[in-house]
Amino acid sequence: MVHFVGAGPGAPDLITQRGAALLQTADCIIYAGSLVNPALLGLAKADCTIYNSAKMTLEDVISVMRENEKNNKTTVRLHTGDPCLYGAIREQMDRLDAESLPYDDTPGVSSFCGAAAALNAEYTLPSVSQTVIITRMEGRTPVPEKEKLQSLAAHGATMVIFLSIGLVNQVQQALLQGAYTASTPVAVVYKATWPEERIVRCTVGNLAESVHKAGITKTTLIVVGDFLGTRYDRSKLYDPTFTTEYRKGSKA
Numbered sequence: 001m002v003h004f005v006g007a008g009p010g011a012p013d014l015i016t017q018r019g020a021a022l023l024q025t026a027d028c029i030i031y032a033g034s035l036v037n038p039a040l041l042g043l044a045k046a047d048c049t050i051y052n053s054a055k056m057t058l059e060d061v062i063s064v065m066r067e068n069e070k071n072n073k074t075t076v077r078l079h080t081g082d083p084c085l086y087g088a089i090r091e092q093m094d095r096l097d098a099e100s101l102p103y104d105d106t107p108g109v110s111s112f113c114g115a116a117a118a119l120n121a122e123y124t125l126p127s128v129s130q131t132v133i134i135t136r137m138e139g140r141t142p143v144p145e146k147e148k149l150q151s152l153a154a155h156g157a158t159m160v161i162f163l164s165i166g167l168v169n170q171v172q173q174a175l176l177q178g179a180y181t182a183s184t185p186v187a188v189v190y191k192a193t194w195p196e197e198r199i200v201r202c203t204v205g206n207l208a209e210s211v212h213k214a215g216i217t218k219t220t221l222i223v224v225g226d227f228l229g230t231r232y233d234r235s236k237l238y239d240p241t242f243t244t245e246y247r248k249g250s251k252a
Contacts, residue, residue: 002065002075002096004089006082006108007031010194012039014114019106027073030061032087035080035219037194053077058088062095069101081110085134086162112160114192115221118199121187123158125232129225131157137164137171153178158225165211165220172207175224180204185228190220201228 003022008014015023023029023043031041033054041050053061061077068075079087083105096103112134116123123132133152136143143149149171152159156179164171165188176182182205190198202210204224236242243249 002069002077002101002103004077004079004083004087004092004103004105006106006110007036007040007078007080008109009081009111009114009192010037010197011114012037012042014109014193015040016106016108019108022074022076022106023078025074026076028064028068028075029078030056030064030075031078032080036078040078058091058095061092062099065096065101066099079108081112081114082108085110085112086136111192111221112162112223115160115187115189115223118189118192118197119187119223119228121223121227123160123223123225123227125227126235127233128229128231129156129158129227131155133157133159134162135159136162137167137174139164139167149174150177153180156180156225158227159223161222161224164222165216165218168211168222169208171222172204175204175207180224182206184224184226187223187228188214188216188220189223190216192221 005019005022020043023040024045026044026048028049029041029044030051030053033052044050051064065075077092079089083089093103124130133155135147135149135152137149153175161171182203184204186202186204186207188200188202188211198216200210200214200216241249241251
């Protein structure tokens, strides 16, 4: 059996209980290079075979999985955060389906959730933003034409930008072509929940300058939007004047 497992955002105790149990019983772990906290590999049993997928192709990964299945061994494919975001898992699952090799998927805490926790922030604030856009800047890997960053920026919603810190100059330009202004708040979160976590708070107008000054070049999320400000409306859910299924509201 092949188990796809989300490692969580970085802190080793933020992996799920199911994910940790699978690591402890695996015969083989294929982990996503420097993106996964190596402390998690300490959960592996002594005779577990460990591969760093940063040095492997898709064909290499499938070959290891195939060989393990042939020998009735359990494989954990350990991805950073939650594998459904930028994990390249669909192509692996399709190959396994084609060969009738069994697998399942254990979700993990995404780094965008870890970033919000690091910032003590809520992405969805009444009257500010009720939508979160998760995306990336186009670089060597293209994005669909309708999903270019400047187009998505037109919504002015909360935005979480993955895999783009090395293109921060272009990110800033694209954001300013949308609904954001130079004064829109930004937080740059390096290695959210890791011991070496760093946070840089700035605005869209000085985003690139702030990132270059901090010397941050990888493993970083850029989060953008007015949710980082101080203005928002109180939630209706806990408003004493608001009637719900469980509570009758009082008069204002």
